[in-house]
Amino acid sequence: MKRGAEVAATSRGLDAVKQVIWARLSGSDRRLIRTSGSDNRISLHVLLLAVGSLLAEAILARTLQPADTETEAQEESHAQDSSANLEEAKSPGVTVLPEGQKRPLRDDAPLIDDDLTEALKSLRALVNRTLGEIGAQPLDDAKAPSPNFLSWKSDDWSALGAAGVAPLGAAAGGGGGGGGGPVINVAPTAAGTVVKGYLKGAVVWRDANNNGRFDWVDANNNKRVDPGEVVGDHVAITDEQGKFSQLGGVGTIRVFGGVDLYGTGLDFKGILSAPESATVITSITTLIEALRQPGEGVAIAASRVKSLLGIGTEASAADLLTLDPIDAALAGGTNSAAALKLYALSAAISNLFLGATAATKKAFASAAKPISDVEAANAVVAATASVLSSQSQVDFADKALITAVITQLDSKLQGQGVALGSVVEPMALSEAIANINGLFVSLVANASSARNALIALAQTEYLVQNDLTETLEASTGSGFDSGRFTASALQERLAEITDVVGSINAPANGQRAAPGRPFLSVDSSLSPEAPQEILDEKRLSAPKQSFNVKLGNASPQAGDVLRVYIDGQEVASKTLNEAEVTSALAAVEIESTRFAGVNESTVLRMTASVDSAAGVKGLVSRPLQVLVDTGVVAPKLVLSSLDSGIAGDGITNFPPTISVAAIEARAQLRLEVLRDGVSLGTSTSLSNGIDFATSLSNLLQSLAPSSTLIDGSYRIIAEQTDKVGHVSDQAILAITLDRVAPQLSTSQNAVTLNKLSQGKLSLGFSSPDADRLRANVLERPNDASLGIQIESGRVIADFAALPDGRYTLRLEAFDRAGNSSFVDVSITLDQSPPTIAFLDLSEGRVIAPYESDQPWRISATVEGLADGTPVVLSLVRASDGRSVLSREVTVLNQAVAAVFEVNTLLTLTSDRYQILAQLT
Structure with a gap:
């Protein structure tokens, strides 16, 4: 670049920078350079002079590239505009602290230190932001540009x-x-x-x-x-x-x-947020952004959260958005304790966020619904903000507060068809998080240094990110192991993880950082979305199993130690040599006996790490799933709908639903349906390993679209072939669908019981396909005095103890599927003797048939007999008691009548006779 072009570039750069700086000083970002009274005021000229020197460095680094075709007149015009803008900018000032005074963490503290080096550092950050806006690269000698x-x-x-x-x-x-x-x-x-x-x-x-x-x-x-x-x-x-x-x-x-x-060494599976003006992003800034009202200034929201968290004069609202608490704590001095308090608050909030996020993800997985880390974390932050919005001051070790947040979260999830209770009782989860956060005070108080205090706080975060997350992932409702998170159990656990967390911390200047993550390679040809190493019976016949570990991301050195773990237990290690470091690849052998005794189709979790030769522990790799697969079990078929009739016999009148379980992920599942011995169709599909249920009707539609669900005997056959090629035994479920009621008929539809029958009933019936029969008198349900019995095709009952009247006997028939039919039989009970009163007859009356040619008519009224009842009227000779004449008559309108012809009466001898009425 020519000299003139450099000068023009300087002018244009200064002009652009001054305009942006002035805009910031006049706008919402004026907090970057806080102004105060007339004392110790620094002119903006000084700022621009410093900016100019930094821009000169930028020019030398060729970060500004002006157009060579621009004329000198245009360059002069830029310079004039710069002077005008500079004159307009004279009035604002910036407070500078007296020499040697450090910036305290107070609300009235200026953001620009008096120390020139610190001031240039602040200016450098400001200029970098400005350069970015005009398309130039930043002036940051600490890092190479991304x-x-x-x-x-x-x-x-x-x-x-x-x-x-x-x-x-x-x-x-x-x-x-x-x-x-x-x-x-x-x-x-x-x-x-x-x-x-x-x-x-x-x-x-x-x-x-x-x-x-x-x-x-x-x-x-x-x-x-x-x-x-x-x-x-x-x-x-x-x-x-x-x-x-x-x-x-x-x-x-x-x-x-x-x-x-440099905290737990674990993956972060949550979300953090901050207002756009923040220079640190923490759990506290996440709360500030979540609780910020529409149109509300950042400073107001930060002040409200500061009060909410009980932060006093030891830190300002601006500190929440700009101060790195780890850096401030490790720097020591009077501000160290205040910085530790900020990090402790942030860690407690983070523990709630991450613990609830892990529970949310597991609840969605249990409901077979997808959700990402970000979506789950956003739901937790929203629930927390909803609860905190009505609070004046909170303590994140308070079980009541944690319970309120978890309850609010559970309520929102239930609106999406997901319940935390499917994974863990909300109260148990709240207590676990509250107990972990309750460790803070004692851990920080007992720490011998700020660094040890930070490590102690990281231990509580490890309890959430590792222990609580693992427990939730293995939990199903009441199966959550809350015993791991009692106060005493947590104290014991802290002693176990001291070394784990204590080895993870930021390296000092010039010190080698902890090695990064290695990568466990997958040899099996499986989908990259679900990397998995397979050990089948053929491979396990070898004495050792070899696994490749990619070392590139770990940045290893010769002499470092590669360690391999299965389910958290170390199973192999080796010291890396130059060749392995150069190729960034190492092979590790594990004895096959390590996999002996493992059930078939068991998934193990293999991880690896590289420790430096000096003993600095490196990061643990992402897990590789190792599938030990020496066979495959048969699927499980269960009738999961109502098994009406006799439970467990597979005969039902309810449209069947079949549950299919014990399916291996990525296995080929074959289903076949037969009806009355005839195959209706088969299907083969790739399983996702999740149990499912389907109605028999839907299954038929998928296998044979032309088939409909009708009564009959069905056989559902299932078998699976796993990814290795093992074929399971067949699972067979027999179901009979029967929706036809059993046949039922009785020998009589109406029965009269009188004194002669002594009130006893014997009723015949027929029901060839009934599995069970039941009889009852509707007017006297469950009356034991009736002694109802059903045997040999007859219903036996004794009505003698009941009052006379009409009753209904209901006979019911049930088949094995639960279908039923019934017949009602009318029972008339009449056990009182009838009375007959003869009309126009008196004791001693004389009848002379030869004196009249009219027949003799006998009439009588009847009580106690129903119409239609047959009655026999007889003339009985008194001398020998013989019945000489009789007539059978029928009761009609509570009366009977009989006629004796004259010729018949003339055959009788003269004697005394009695008229006798009898029921047939």
């Missing part, structure tokens, strides 16, 4: 994998994830630090539309984030000190993924 594009591969995420970043499939709102990986456009502007421990490899983005999601649409379905596919969100990646830079765009800053490198 590339414009980052990418990672599906196996080891080579570019971002070195930073431990999670794939974008973990974020909500996208169509990607897995295989091929995203390429992210990074727009330079802002810088800051993510403090959760320090998160390495976390994705930091500007949430321009404030929807809480990383807005990525895989428009061309190539599973890569191409230009134009990220809608309004700018992205940066944190380094191993949790720092990020060159973050473009405007809006809320959000963070997900990464590794808690």
Whole structure:
């Protein structure tokens, strides 16, 4: 570049920088350089002079590239504009502290230190932001500029994998994830630090539309984030000190993924947020952003959260947005205790966030519903903000507060058809988190140094990120092991993890950092979305099993020790040599006997780490699933709908639903349905390993669309072939669908019981397909005096003890499927003797048939006999008691009548006779 061009570039650069600085001083970012009274006022000329010197460095580094074709007149015009803007900017001033005084953590503390080096550092950060806005690279000699594009591969995420970043499939709102990986456009502007421990490899983005999601649409379905596919969100990646830079765009800053490198050493599976002006992102800034009202200033929201958390004069509201508490605590001095308090508060909030997020994810998995880490974390933050919005001051070790948040979360999840109770009782989860956070006071008080206090706080975070998360992942409702999180159990556990957490801390200047994550390679040809190593009976016949470990991300050195673990227990180790370090690949052998006794189709969790030769423990790799598969069990078929009739016999009148269980993931499941011995169809599908239920009707539709569900005997046959090729035994479920009522008939529909029958009933019936019969008198249900019995095709009952009247006997028949039919029989009970009163007859009456040619008519009224009852009227000779004449008559209208012809009477001898009425 020519000298004149350099001068023109300087002028244009100063002009642009001054305009941006003045805009900031006049706008919402004036807090960056806080003004006060007339004392100790520093002119903006001084600031611009310092900026100019930094811009000169930028010119020498060729960070500003002016157009060579611009005329001298144009350059002069730029210079004049710069002078005018400079004159307008004279009035503002900046308070500078007296020499040697450090900035206290107080509300009235200025943000610019008096120390020139610190002032230049602050100016450098401001200029870097300004340079970003005008398209130049930053003046940051601590780091090399980030590339414009980052990418990672599906196996080891080579570019971002070195930073431990999670794939974008973990974020909500996208169509990607897995295989091929995203390429992210990074727009330079802002810088800051993510403090959760320090998160390495976390994705930091500007949430321009404030929807809480990383807005990525895989428009061309190539599973890569191409230009134009990220809608309004700018992205940066944190380094191993949790720092990020060159973050473009405007809006809320959000963070997900990464590794808690100098805290717990574990993956971060939550979300953090901060207002766009913040330079640190913590759990506290997440609360500030979540509780911030629409249109409310950041300072007001920060002050409200400061009061809510019980933070006094030891820290200002601005400190919550700008102070790195880990750095301040380790620096020592009078501010160390205040910084520790801030980190302790942030850790307690984070424990609630991460514990509840793990429970939310497990509850969605139990309900077979998808949810990403970001979506689950957002739900937890929203529930927390909802509860805190009505509080004046809170304690995150208070069980009542934690319970209120978990209850609010559970209520919201139930609206989506998901219940935390399917994983853990909300009260048990609340108590576990409260007990962990309750350890804070004693741990910090007993620590011998700020560093040890930070390690102690990290131990509680480990209890959530490791112990609580693992317990939740293995839990099903009442199966949550709450005994691990009692106060006494937690104290014992702290002693066990002291070494684990104590070895994870930020290295001093010049000290080698802990090795990064290695990567366990997968030899089996399985889907990259679910990497899994398979050990079948053929492979296990060898004495040893070899596993490849990629070392590139671990940055190993010769003499470092590679360790391999199965389910957390070390099973192999080796000291790395130069060849393995150079090739970034090492093979580890594990004795096959280590896998002996493992049940078939058992998934083990294999991890690896690299420890430095000096004993600094490295990060543990992402787990590799090792499937020990020496066979496959038969699926389980169960009739899960109502088995009416006789339970357990498989004969039902209710449309059947079949549950299919014990299915291996990625096994080929074969189903066949037969009806009355004839196959209706078969299907084979790839199983996702999740138990399911289907109605027999739907199953028929899928196997044989022309078939309909009709009565008959069905056989459902299931078998599975696992990914190794093992074929299971067949599972067979026999179901008979019978919706036809049994036949039933009786020998009589109406029966009269009188004195002669002594009130006893014997009723015949027929029901050839009944499995069970029942009889009862509707007017006298369950009356034991009736002595009802059903045997040999007859119903026997004794009505003698009942009063006369009409009754209904109901006979019911039931078949094995539970179908029923009934017959009602009318019973007339009449056990009182009838009375007959003869009309126009008296004792001693004389009848002379030869004196009249009219027949003799006998009439009588009847009581106690029903119409239609037959009655025999007889003439009985008194001398010998013989019946000489008789007539059978029928009761009609409570009367009877009989006629004796004259010729018949003339055959009788003269004698005394009696008229006798009898029931037939």
